[in-house]
Amino acid sequence: MAAESLGGRRSAWARRLRNLHRITYVDVVLLLLRLGVVAVVVGGTIGTLLKGTYTAAQWFDLFMFGLTIGGVYGLIALGYTMVYGILRLINFAHGDITMTGAFSAFFLARSFDNSGFLDAHPFLAMAGILLVSMTVCTITALIVERICYRPFRHVATLAPLICAIGASFVLQHTFRGMFGSSVRSYPDPDWMGGRIDLLGFSVPTVQPIVIGTALIAMLVLYVIVQKTRMGMAMRALSEDRDAAALMGIDANKVILFTFVLGACMAGIGGVLYCFVYKQIYFFTGFLPGIKAFSAAVLGGIGNIPGAMIGGVLLGVVESVGPALFLDGVGIPAPYQMRDLIAFTVLLMVLIFRPQGLFGEALTRKRA
């Protein structure tokens, strides 16, 4: 004991060495996992760069696409992160809530496209489409909250999560029944179809539009959360529920407001997602949902700026990753592995850093 205290920090390594016998096979496997991922990332990057298959323009293309889709993930991730911050609950149906808005807005977008309104008044048309999507998302989210989450607010079990899985199925298949199971193609107006010059590279016009819209939405949300009374109440509630209730905050109202805010962001995100991929069907919500959740976890769930940054980061890694990491290792057709990268990021964060990138800073600030 005495030796340990005298040794101070210097003995940290010595202590680790002494405790070597306590290392279990689990630690070994986890270490190997870590090393394996690092080896693939580093080895792949070096291999790809040495091979030089991709030009700078291609890299920029991938990066821009990552930013675009990352912005969308960030928007959807906000819904996960805000609800988690207040209710400590994963809103598993959030991806499908996103789909409901985008699918409903599709019909308006199609009719705008057919009538020429979408080309004649881009701003007005987009505002209408986003408004429909946000409204539908909000309604769905409130229904899901009422039916699946509210009865379980005080029950610390898996029940709300299981209910949410059920809700996700109901939403998907209700929309399948209502609007059919075929894949519909989202309208592609002329002003969105071309390419423009950006920093000397040409990028599809849709990308700056999506990034810009996402940025504005995030900014608005940030102002709401930081500057309004309701936003303050939200933050108070996520710090300490009981204390907030004692301060006279109507918890129920704040929770509903949180769902509405998350759903609005999802409504925007869903429409943008569909404008990027140009298609929608009843299962469209699953992948962006799970990836946005990964983004929220990556940024530290409960942390609002974290979700935005996590989304962008995940989008970029997912877009650049297959070419950068996997091509160099010699995996054929690396683009097939895009989803794999997102899932691996999610898994790695959950295993090795469950508090996410910015989770710790937050807790330290609170303490």
Next chain:
Amino acid sequence: MAFELVAASRAEDAKTTPWRHVIRTGLALGGVNLFMAVVGILLAFQSRPIIVDTLTLGYATLGLTLFAAGLLVARRGLFGHRDPTLVGGVVAGILAAALPALLAAVISLVDLRSVFVALNPPLLAMLTFGQQPALLGIACLLVLGAALGGAGALFPLLGDRIRRPLAGGLIAVGLAGMLQELIRPILANSRVTKPVHDLLYTWSGLTLRGAVIIFLAVALAVLLWDLNRRRIETAVGHLKPQTQRRIRWSYMGAAALLVALFPLFAGNFIGQVLLIVGLFTLMGMGLNIEVGLAGLLDLGFVAFYAVGAYTTALLMADSPYALAQLSFWQAMPIAVLVSLIVGVIFGIPVLKIRGDYLAVATLALGEIVRVIVLSDAAAPLLAGSSGILQIPRPEIGGLVLSTPVSLFYLTLAASLVAAYVAWRLGGSRLGRAWMAIRDDEDVAEALGINLIQVKLLAYGIGAAFAGLAGSIFAVMLGSIYPHSFQLIISINILALIIVGGLGSLPGVAVGAAVLIGLPEMLREFGEFRYLFYGLAIIAVMRLKPAGLWPSAAKLRELETDAEDVAVHQRAPVAERSS
């Protein structure tokens, strides 16, 4: 606890006046009808007759909701008298019919098919009973709503003497009509029962004559049973406990024997359905160990099923990807062992993740497995999306198990072995350790339970069950593709163990029969099976959290929970009134 929201909704409930309740009930059931119409359920149900040329499942469902509107109004007993209750029922019935009627009016005026695919002329024809001026049909619908709502309101007022035989008879007719594909082959196959078949059924379903006969027979049986019930019960009560137990066991033995021999008479269609139910039961028992006993919510469970199937295929198939040409009996144990090992390996990285996060992490793991199997990178080993073909059938001493019925018996045998293992494990030291970590991981660790070992065993053994199911699945189909192993299978299995009752072995079989068997048998459900799964999951979690066949331990737990909740809920109400 200062933070109490349940009280708000309670207070809201207390405010409702009888008429507000009537309107809410009527509109809620009208909403159900509207939902079913818009989603397309009503029209899909319309194509299944319950009684040939008389009643379809679609109309039965519609009628049932209208009846339920009246019934729910009367059940609350808000009015106290008969006449206002009857009026309330009629109003609720009209309201429940009004929303679909409104929809019919809209369809007759506007063509919405470019948006809502289900709102087509056949639906309009159904909702207006084929009457030509749609307004006439709509009036019919409203009158029907009033009549059935009124009937529903009067129903609880009838005495038990009349009500029970009536309900029994109607339910029997409904089942006999809906399950005709199950019942008809059995009756038609044997010469003894062929006349019964001809009396009740035609080739397309239950006849009106058959329905009347079944209704009268069952109603009479229920009536006789009700009249003599007390006498029989006291007579049985006077017997020695030993004899009573023997009677009970012989009942159960006879039922088990009937179930076991049933597929032999029922033919291959039923055999196939039962085979799939058996496979899902097998997997359900595996997931039940993980979720029900150990509390590890695993959404990547399908990966183990895939491992079992692929191992079997690689060891048996007559294809260039095969590693060996073993028989099924050699390949199956290897597949189970490989699944067990994969389960443990799968479990190691997610050991420290808890609760909700674990569900998402396992989901990610399962998806990673699927993406890898589908990718070109793994194609040289696992055949990619083209799958592994030509897997031979299992043989026992020259007898090839090629029919669904024979494969069902293989599954049944495997399920019985697995059920025995699961049952013994559940009561063992390991089983209790699982339940301890389910209830509180930290306390369990403090009590000296080796979390790593116990959790990995849960993953491993659960995976072994799924591997066994996967192995049978591979020889059942004779070829396997990565598309057979979607996330949806994991959620199917989760849904069935939740509906059956978490942690309960008989519950798994019940859940599989309800969630897998019914949609397989009733094609009309098939299209909407996942919608019903979702609704079933939510309904069970909300209304009957222990499931249809709860485990004994869960029941005890719920009782104590209910007491806790009652204490919690009473407090804020007191605050409010003070």
